[in-house]
Amino acid sequence: MDRGGPAGARRHVLLLPEYLKDASKKMKSGLMFVKLVNPCSGEGTIYLFDLCLQQLFEIKVFKEKHHSWFIDQSVQSGGLLHFATPMDPLFLLLHYLRKADKEGKFQPLDQVVLDDTFPNCILLLRLPDLEKLLQHVTEEKEVDKKKYYKYSKEKTIKWLGKKVQQTVSALKTNNVNVSARVQATAFFSGDPFSSDKEEDYVCYAHGLISDYIPKELSDDLAKYLKLPEPSVPLPSPPSKGLHNELLQSLRAITLNLKYECPCTFPAFVFVQGSHVVEKFRDFSRAEPALRCFFPDRRKQQPGSEGGFTSC
Amino acid sequence: MESSEEAAVEKCRVHLRPGTLRDAARATLHLLPCEVLVNRPAPVDRFFTPAIRQGPDGLEVSFRGRKLRGEEVVVPPGLVGYVMAMEEQGEVSMEKDFSEGDEREEQERAEPREALERDFDQFIGAIASFSRFTLWGLETIPGPDAKVRGALTWPSLAAAIHAQVPED
Numbered sequence: 001m002d003r004g005g006p007a008g009a010r011r012h013v014l015l016l017p018e019y020l021k022d023a024s025k026k027m028k029s030g031l032m033f034v035k036l037v038n039p040c041s042g043e044g045t046i047y048l049f050d051l052c053l054q055q056l057f058e059i060k061v062f063k064e065k066h067h068s069w070f071i072d073q074s075v076q077s078g079g080l081l082h083f084a085t086p087m088d089p090l091f092l093l094l095h096y097l098r099k100a101d102k103e104g105k106f107q108p109l110d111q112v113v114l115d116d117t118f119p120n121c122i123l124l125l126r127l128p129d130l131e132k133l134l135q136h137v138t139e140e141k142e143v144d145k146k147k148y149y150k151y152s153k154e155k156t157i158k159w160l161g162k163k164v165q166q167t168v169s170a171l172k173t174n175n176v177n178v179s180a181r182v183q184a185t186a187f188f189s190g191d192p193f194s195s196d197k198e199e200d201y202v203c204y205a206h207g208l209i210s211d212y213i214p215k216e217l218s219d220d221l222a223k224y225l226k227l228p229e230p231s232v233p234l235p236s237p238p239s240k241g242l243h244n245e246l247l248q249s250l251r252a253i254t255l256n257l258k259y260e261c262p263c264t265f266p267a268f269v270f271v272q273g274s275h276v277v278e279k280f281r282d283f284s285r286a287e288p289a290l291r292c293f294f295p296d297r298r299k300q301q302p303g304s305e306g307g308f309t310s311c
Numbered sequence: 312m313e314s315s316e317e318a319a320v321e322k323c324r325v326h327l328r329p330g331t332l333r334d335a336a337r338a339t340l341h342l343l344p345c346e347v348l349v350n351r352p353a354p355v356d357r358f359f360t361p362a363i364r365q366g367p368d369g370l371e372v373s374f375r376g377r378k379l380r381g382e383e384v385v386v387p388p389g390l391v392g393y394v395m396a397m398e399e400q401g402e403v404s405m406e407k408d409f410s411e412g413d414e415r416e417e418q419e420r421a422e423p424r425e426a427l428e429r430d431f432d433q434f435i436g437a438i439a440s441f442s443r444f445t446l447w448g449l450e451t452i453p454g455p456d457a458k459v460r461g462a463l464t465w466p467s468l469a470a471a472i473h474a475q476v477p478e479d
Contacts, residue, residue, distance in 0.1 A: 010350050011438070012395040013340070015466070016332070021391055024329030029427055033325040033435070044321060051427070052329075058469070062462035068347035071394050072338045072439065075353040079342055081459065085469035119322055136476065162476035170471030208472055 011071055014082040017057075020050060027052040033059070034120035039095040040211050044118060047092075048084050054128045058087040089124055090133045090159075091212040096121070097138060097151040098214075106141050106148035109134070153220070160209060160221045167205035168198075203227060324432045325397070331436035338394055338439030342459065344379065344449040369452045370445065381447040382454075387463050392441040398434040 024031070030051035038045035048057040060083045067079025093113065100112040109130065115121040124130075131147060134140065136159040138149040202225055210218035341359070363372045363381075370381035386392045446453045453459075 009396050009399070012435075014393050014395055015386060015390045016393060017466075018389050018391050021332045024332045027329045029326060029329070031327040031329050032427070032432075033327065035321055035323075048327070060465065062459060062465075064458050066344060066346050068343045068345060070339075070341040070343060070353065070355045070359065073352055073355050074350070075347045075355075076350050077347050081342075081462065083462070083465055083469075085466045086473055087469075088473040088475070117321055120324060133475075159476060163472065166474060166476060167468075167471050170468070208468070212472075 011076045012082060013069060013080060014084060016084045023050065023053050034123065036092060036118050036121055037095055037115065039091045039213060047087065049123050051126060054126065056087045056089045056127060057084040059084050089127050090137060092124055093134070094137055094156065094213070097149065101151035106150045108146055108148055112149065156217070157220055157224050160213065160217070161224055163209050164202060164205040164225060167208055168201045171201050171205065326428055326432060326434050328434060328436040332393065335393060335437040335440040338441050340441050340444035342444055342446050344447055378450055379447040380450065380452045381445045382452055383443050384446045384459065385443045386441065387466060390466060393437040394439040395435050396438050398436065
């Protein structure tokens with residue numbers, strides 16, 4: 001450790017549900033970050049499994065340009081803030097069910113959830129109540145006490161419609177969620193949503209849900225919800241706008257365990273807007289390459305600043 | 312990185328050491344409105360913290376000739392903040408030797424070869440925890456419209472999105 005060990009290492013600032021801490025008392029292992037296919041983008045994305053609680057979490061990262069952390073007696077570039085929140089595993093299973101549907105037959109789940117690129121997907125099979133979940137998106141057959149499943153688009157759209165509805169009611173009734181909408185709206189320069197029309201809520205919820213399904217399903221869902229055709233390129237289409245503002249602050253990043261940061265930049269740079277105000281030279285010695293847990297922003301998908309991503 | 316190693320990334324699991332979630336000491340965090348392009352120790356308590364003043368409407372600090380205005384941001388209820396660090400591969404740190412070595416042996420006895428941990432896997436642990444941090448704005452108080460405050464409402468929105476839908 002000629003660099004002073006952990007002192008020079010990359011830190012990750014992460015918000016976790018408090019119950020993970022309590023559950024950790026009973027466990028020695030089973031909490032793990034793995035890369036799985038993102039059901040929306042199809043790219044590798046980080047999720048967190050708690051095999052003790054049998055729960056799946058998605059990881060999103062909040063990132064705003066020109067921010068950094070002071071963490072005790074150290075400085076950390078990027079100012080990233082990660083969130084781990086419980087995730088419905090059905091969104092991930094749906095990816096495999098749709099893929100398997102091309103074969104057009106009923107199959108057992110363990111033959112559907114297979115992935116050469118992301119073999120950790122088999123961890124999904126350890127989650128509880130999968131049979132119950134699958135009823136929402138598949139037709140099933142039982143032969144010799146073994147269940148066989150086939151993707152059902154009709155059921156899936158109906159299930160997604162319910163997801164939208166419950167998201168809408170959460171937006172309306174839950175104070176925090178309503179304020180989230182207000183804040184998300186406030187991100188806009190021109191606020192096109194001055195009224196709280198039902199359609200705005202539905203558009204917003206549709207945008208949120210669309211982050212977990214492929215575009216084709218998202219379009220079908222929009223038709224099912226009778227949302228206006230997105231063909232008219234409004235300056236800020238409702239679902240896109242709100243969705244982008246909140247969620248692009250929380251941008252999905254791709255876990256790249258081996259990524260080496262060429263952290264050979266100069267130093268403190270104070271920035272106001274995009275204008276460099278002043279440079280500082282303290283802490284300015286070049287940093288050796290560091291292994292990053294999460295990728296550098298240059299490896300992330302393009303998107304707006306101050307946004308969310310899933311990991 | 313060689314392509315073989317790139318491929319291994321997709322298979323790799325990064326195990327979060329559960330014990331570190333309980334043992335992590337409290338840390339003081341400041342989210343600064345500036346870029347710092349290095350990750351390294353910094354004498355925060357010598358130059359930054361002592362300069363913080365309570366102004367009429369929030370915290371103030373003069374930092375390298377720039378005025379920063381700040382305020383406390385509390386982590387939403389039900390969440391805990393952690394600072395995590397990857398364990399270097401091949402690094403058998405002193406800490407790990409005496410704090411986790413026994414646990415791992417114990418675990419191997421208790422859970423014979425569940426094979427959750429493989430040779431090529433990596434480990435990450437919490438090195439500190441926090442329940443609040445100081446958010447700084449350049450010249451102005453970040454205020455209720457600060458983007459990070461919007462982000463902090465994400466967990467409750469995510470809960471609605473991912474809640475199970477009722478049966479028919």
